[in-house]
């Protein structure tokens with residue numbers, strides 16, 4: 001058995017079968033909170049604890065403190081009664097990763113470079129708030145709820161702890177990264193555990209270093225619950241309920257900034273969700289700033305203004321949702337009327353922490369104290385319009401991007417055409433009004449930044465693929481139609497309706513028709529590929545992705561899916577090429593390594609598994625799948641003691657593989673520790689129900705060690721269950737069989 005190097009004498013496929021089946025199947029369990037860092041530099045007591053809370057997809061006018069009479073948001077409303085409420089806070093982008101990257105760097109998307117979800121990671125040259133605070137002596141922890149904010153995208157830089165434990169199998173299966181979320185309760189529990197551990201004195205008489213905590217909750221993001229009542233408000237209320245535990249744990253003395261990464265269309269202007277447009281429903285978000293100790297005194301309620309009308313709900317859509325305009329009527333300890341931006345959050349948190357951090361935004365914390373500092377800040381706010389961009393129309397629909405700028409009176413939407421309005425009296429921008437030139441000027445530097453147009457493959461990958469008959473032509477010119485996104489609302493609704501069709505063949509037909517009319521519909525092509533696969537048409541599913549990659553060679557989701565389908569088709573070379581491209585584009589994204597390792601496993605190339613999984617583990621040390629496969633490769637072709645380390649690590653970070661004990665047993669056996677091996681084989685008999693291998697391997701090992709009395713029950717069990725003919729089992733039984741009496 002050991003001679004062939006295979007576990008339990010299984011065939012090559014059998015040996016790796018569990019590995020291959022579980023290749024994309026490993027879990028992350030909540031990690032134990034780390035102890036407080038005892039080595040932080042001494043920090044003066046004027047560095048308060050600082051907390052950033054982001055609630056994904058939370059529209060300002062669905063919060064009670066902003067005037068919604070139908071909201072059930074008691075925690076947000078109570079926080080507002082101790083906070084400065086920003087009446088006109090605007091996100092910089094209607095997409096989770098670009099917007100959060102701005103919140104955590106103080107740089108606009110055109111500067112930090114993250115302009116879409118799931119494309120490229122944050123560059124090392126972009127300074128992060130977390131790194132600055134850590135450098136200033138803070139302990140730093142981040143707890144995110146969506147894979148779209150996974151550490152692979154680089155927002156983890158500067159955080160001591162960055163918890164984003166998403167199951168790789170779910171990541172591989174999800175059509176959109178945004179579909180992967182953790183419940184708020186789980187995220188808050190982990191955050192509170194970290195907060196409390198980090199707050200303990202590292203040794204008697206030595207105070208704990210101050211803490212910077214970022215918590216991201218995902219509840220208001222679709223999908224919404226199907227419970228009776230308004231589904232969006234129900235999800236907002238669910239997130240609100242979890243704030244109680246979080247805010248109680250951080251206590252009244254921490255500085256708290258709560259905001260959202262973007263709002264939600266809710267059929268305002270015809271967009272159900274977010275990404276395509278930049279209306280006020282999408283960019284206006286809540287922002288509450290509570291200084292340490294909070295602001296006391298009676299709440300203020302400035303005169304209300306008209307709410308945002310809903311103008312684009314198709315007949316019958318979201319009938320349970322109350323879309324009546326909500327008055328813009330805030331109530332809070334203090335209210336700031338001037339527009340502020342997500343761009344200002346990092347500077348404000350650094351200002352509260354007393355740690356220098358240069359950004360493109362404004363430090364809003366002087367507004368809390370009043371006086372000349374507040375006057376200066378207001379003057380700066382008046383001189384600086386807030387801006388937003390969306391490249392989603394370009395990158396997902398092949399249309400033109402859209403831009404927004406707003407000052408204290410006017411708002412400008414600018415794309416293929418300009419559209420200005422006086423938003424104070426006309427929140428839905430129904431009537432055209434000339435916007436001042438300053439708004440156009442504010443957009444100029446962002447528009448001048450290079451757009452991430454369809455990428456070019458690196459020469460080596462291109463040559464490899466064209467040699468295989470892929471990508472015979474360069475990306476066609478005119479991958480961008482130049483249509484204005486405001487003209488695409490109906491097309492987007494049609495795509496959503498097509499994608500919602502249950503019958504795969506009807507869905508594929510509808511998607512094909514839409515793509516024929518608009519070749520730039522990138523997401524529709526991904527959906528068409530999935531529909532073809534559902535129908536069992538693997539070649540067609542692959543062809544659709546090849547066409548897409550011909551237009552957008554660097555599309556990460558298309559690369560991932562193309563590699564996975566090539567693997568499924570046992571077409572190794574393109575699978576390795578696509579996976580290699582993923583690793584080159586984002587070396588911190590574990591998916592490329594997983595896909596390449598999957599191919600090497602199938603090819604039984606242990607050396608390649610060791611090399612690629614080894615590199616993957618360097619980049620993503622807590623990836624349970626890569627740890628597990630590296631452990632198996634080490635058992636088979638390397639160092640059994642290293643195998644034990646990797647397999648134990650895979651288990652500690654929550655691998656879902658059920659045969660870890662089998663491999664640990666084999667590793668211990670190879671390392672010469674028979675008693676440890678026996679314990680693992682024993683454990684494997686329980687986790688691998690119905691599998692004869694742990695029984696057989698335990699029996700054969702014990703027989704070879706001349707421990708026949710212990711070996712026989714294992715061997716007899718294997719024999720009774722049909723394994724008697726296996727040569728090693730037979731040899732072991734003969735070796736241990738009682739000597740027959742002489743006739």
Ligand SMILES: [Zn+2]
Pocket residue numbers: 056057095096097221261262
């Ligand atoms: Zn988001």
